Every structure is written in structure tokens, then in C-alpha cells.
Amino acid sequence: MITTLIALHTFSKSSSISVTATLGKKPAANVVVWLLGAGKPNPGRFVISQKNKKFDPRILVVPTGSTVSFPNRDEVFHNVFAEYNAKKFDLGMYPKGQSREVTFDKSGVVSVLCNVHSSMSAFVVVVDSAIYGMTNSKGMLTLEDVPKGSYDLLAWHESGVKISEPVTVADAPIKKTLQLKK
Numbered sequence: 001m002i003t004t005l006i007a008l009h010t011f012s013k014s015s016s017i018s019v020t021a022t023l024g025k026k027p028a029a030n031v032v033v034w035l036l037g038a039g040k041p042n043p044g045r046f047v048i049s050q051k052n053k054k055f056d057p058r059i060l061v062v063p064t065g066s067t068v069s070f071p072n073r074d075e076v077f078h079n080v081f082a083e084y085n086a087k088k089f090d091l092g093m094y095p096k097g098q099s100r101e102v103t104f105d106k107s108g109v110v111s112v113l114c115n116v117h118s119s120m121s122a123f124v125v126v127v128d129s130a131i132y133g134m135t136n137s138k139g140m141l142t143l144e145d146v147p148k149g150s151y152d153l154l155a156w157h158e159s160g161v162k163i164s165e166p167v168t169v170a171d172a173p174i175k176k177t178l179q180l181k182k
């Protein structure tokens with residue numbers, strides 16, 4: 001049994017990266033983390049609802065090429081607009097039950113707003129990566145099934161902080177602490 005475990009360990013082609021993000025001395029939630037160079041992005045379909053005059057989820061990470069729809073689930077009209085790649089997109093005003101969508105074909109951080117309600121704000125973080133995630137309320141995230149190799153580990157927080165650190169994945173799982181601010 002012990003022999004088998006050792007063999008599996010030796011021949012595994014991937015490992016994991018556990019990230020803990022802190023802001024000051026507190027855990028930092030909703031930090032978007034991704035690996036550059038670990039596979040091509042696999043685009044998908046995502047949803048950001050407009051409910052109770054809020055975008056939900058407020059922060060979304062998607063691989064490049066993904067389409068995000070913005071259904072209005074409120075009784076009031078909402079609008080969705082943003083600057084994206086120095087180009088403004090504006091989905092206009094639309095009522096409950098309607099949805100409009102945007103395809104994000106280039107990486108970057110998109111700040112999404114509603115011109116009816118100035119308090120409404122969301123971020124779509126578009127990443128050129130197949131391996132990405134977001135820290136939980138404890139500031140933690142584990143990226144699983146990372147192929148062995150060297151990458152750039154990138155992180156983004158809505159305060160504007162960006163972090164880029166080299167990381168090399170070998171046999172053993174890796175633990176990384178990202179200090180967004182001391």
C-alpha cells in the first residue's frame with residue numbers, strides 16, 4: 001500500500017497551489033487569482049443578475065472569449081455599461097425579464113456600471129488562463145490540477161492592487177501567501 005502511494009506521488013503530472021490572500025492583517029475575500037501559461041482559456045457562458053439594485057455576483061472571473069449575460073430580475077429598469085478595451089459598451093435600458101449579453105474577447109478588468117443607479121457596480125475579470133479562481137471569505141483558494149511547470153501567478157483585488165509572482169509546480173502542493181497590503 002505504501003509503495004503504491006509513493007508511486008502515484010512520483011508519477012502524478014500535476015499538483016495544487018493553495019493561496020491565502022491578506023489585506024492588512026485580515027483575510028482578503030474575492031481576490032481573483034489566475035495562472036498565466038497554464039493552458040488555453042476555455043470560454044463559457046456566465047450570468048451577472050441585476051437583483052435588488054445590485055449586480056450578483058459583484059465580482060466575476062471568466063476565461064477570455066466568454067459570454068456574460070446580464071438579466072434584469074428587478075421591477076425597475078436597469079442599464080449596463082462599461083469601458084472595455086478603451087471602448088465603451090452600453091447595453092441600454094431594459095426592464096425585468098429581459099437580458100442582454102457581452103462577449104469578452106480580450107483579457108482585462110472590466111468595471112461594469114448602471115447609469116440609473118450609481119451605487120451599482122461589478123467587475124468582470126477576463127483572464128487568458130484555464131486555471132483561475134477567487135478567494136473565499138477566509139481569503140483562501142486552491143487551484144487544483146495544475147500541470148507541473150513554471151508560471152506567473154497573478155492576482156487582482158478591487159482596491160486596484162495587482163500582484164504577479166513566479167511559481168514553479170513540482171511534486172509537492174504549493175502554499176502561497178499574497179499580501180495585498182501590509
Ligand SMILES: [Cu+2]
Nearest residue numbers: 078114116117
Ligand atoms: Cu440599475
